[in-house]
Amino acid sequence: MTTIPRPAVFVRLALLALALCGAQPALSADPAGQYVRINAAGCTSCHGPSGRAPEGSTIPSLAGRPQAELVAQMQAFRSGTRPATVMHQIARGYTDEQLAAIAAWFANVR
Template identity: 45%
Template sequence: MKIKNPVPKLAFLLAITASSLAHAQSNASQQTLYTRSLAATCANCHGTDGRAVQGSAVISLAGMDRSYLATQLKAFKSGARPATVMHQISKGYSDAQIETLADYFAAQKK
């Protein structure tokens, strides 16, 4: 009776699993990089990760309610909320990008 060697099959399955995990991790890191690059566009006024400098007239975005933030960005974009520069900046974002920004800043600690 001949016994088959399970090592090649196991090695193949491990390679496929590792490849799938690496691909998933790559996609996650690409999304993270994309989100952080969007958030970086807000840093000039609202501070790194949405934490404005203390005493600044500009509000901090970190920890803000995500739905409130998304609503306000969309109001700037449509012109429903008056602004000095936010209406110009927000027009550059798609609704999906606004949702991404709202999720990101809501998740940041104050």
């Protein structure tokens, strides 16, 4: 019997859910790009749909901000040079490449 590693199952289920909803993966020309939107979706629970925080929120919007600025902020959270409640923990869960890809996705949201 073949078993599928748990993370792979969740990724496949997420991709299936996106396909059933008619969503198109971001950066589809990039084979790994399909995972960028899934990683970026984790940010939207606090930063709002597509990275647009609700009006009056103390949590900043990410949509349309420069990629370099977003990467710099995430690196500052990860290193501990920028104080945070939870972002320092979240930032440690991503590689530099993942941070750059997520930042690029949010930078391109208009």
